[in-house]
Amino acid sequence: MLKTMDLNYNYEDGKVALKNINIDLNNGDKIGIVGSNGAGKTTLFLNLIGYLKPRKGQVLFNDQKIKYNKKFLRSLRKEVGIVFQEADKQIFYSNTYDDIAFALRNLKYDEDIIKRKVDDVIKLLNIEEFKDKPVHFLSHGEKKRVAIAGVLALDCKMIFFDEPLAGLDPKMSENMLNTMNDIVEKGKKTVVSSHDMDFIYEYCDYVYVLNKGEIIDEGIPSEIFLNDDTLKRANLKEPWLVKIYKNLETPLFKNEKEFYEFKK
Ligand SMILES: Nc1ncnc2c1ncn2[C@@H]1O[C@H](COP(=O)(O)OP(=O)(O)O)[C@@H](O)[C@H]1O
Numbered sequence: 001m002l003k004t005m006d007l008n009y010n011y012e013d014g015k016v017a018l019k020n021i022n023i024d025l026n027n028g029d030k031i032g033i034v035g036s037n038g039a040g041k042t043t044l045f046l047n048l049i050g051y052l053k054p055r056k057g058q059v060l061f062n063d064q065k066i067k068y069n070k071k072f073l074r075s076l077r078k079e080v081g082i083v084f085q086e087a088d089k090q091i092f093y094s095n096t097y098d099d100i101a102f103a104l105r106n107l108k109y110d111e112d113i114i115k116r117k118v119d120d121v122i123k124l125l126n127i128e129e130f131k132d133k134p135v136h137f138l139s140h141g142e143k144k145r146v147a148i149a150g151v152l153a154l155d156c157k158m159i160f161f162d163e164p165l166a167g168l169d170p171k172m173s174e175n176m177l178n179t180m181n182d183i184v185e186k187g188k189k190t191v192v193s194s195h196d197m198d199f200i201y202e203y204c205d206y207v208y209v210l211n212k213g214e215i216i217d218e219g220i221p222s223e224i225f226l227n228d229d230t231l232k233r234a235n236l237k238e239p240w241l242v243k244i245y246k247n248l249e250t251p252l253f254k255n256e257k258e259f260y261e262f263k264k
């Protein structure tokens with residue numbers, strides 16, 4: 001659905017943020033873009049969803065070069081959504097209901113269809129309790145759920161999550177992981193950025209490693225995370241399950257559950 005061809009991006013001040021990026025988001029349903037702070041993850045996401053325009057190279061949407069006009073971008077927005085790292089960037093309205101409805105209203109859906117879609121996602125994400133609450137009274141984790149609801153209401157085929165676990169406590173992180181898994185089970189694709197290697201290792205089915213604006217490696221998590229050289233170059237930590245595999249000579253487990261089942 002989304003691909004890039006030799007994508008390059010530099011900011012106004014001349015900072016080169018992305019260099020010759022070639023990625024194909026058809027490579028999985030749970031794609032991870034990993035890299036340390038400043039590697040270019042957010043910049044890449046913004047290019048992929050058409051918010052930023054590459055200086056060189058392109059983004060292809062369904063094999064067509066993205067055109068940066070209203071009509072094309074509207075068709076892209078209907079299929080591709082993003083949950084920003086800072087929920088505040090995504091909050092437009094004072095109460096939860098109107099906030100979730102915002103993008104649907106922008107896309108000029110009828111108000112009765114909007115109501116049905118908004119009520120559906122409110123139920124799905126279990127946020128009935130703050131439906132009529134002012135968004136600015138909600139906690140960071142709650143705001144994040146409202147932001148996700150707004151994106152899910154659009155029924156996008158692909159959703160980007162920029163650092164989805166940042167600022168969440170362990171319980172909320174687990175909820176977020178479950179929500180993302182549910183989204184994929186419903187047949188949607190997710191693309192996540194993170195520097196949390198435990199999370200990426202467990203969640204993703206395909207990973208791109210970004211370092212200083214360049215993709216230095218790509219592949220399935222077990223390949224990427226067993227490659228010390230890649231982790232070192234990108235300044236990333238080994239996932240705990242990989243550490244156990246290397247130090248205890250056990251099989252390579254995909255998640256905590258598999259590990260405990262093996263121990264029994
Ligand atoms: N608006 C901007 N103007 C200039 N440089 C920027 C801007 N936004 C980000 N950068 C720089 O671009 C690089 C990539 O940033 P970013 O995409 O935010 O990385 P990440 O999301 O991986 O932390 C960093 O060096 C950052 O300082």
Ligand SMILES: [Mg+2]
Nearest residue numbers: 041042043085
């Ligand atoms: Mg970022």
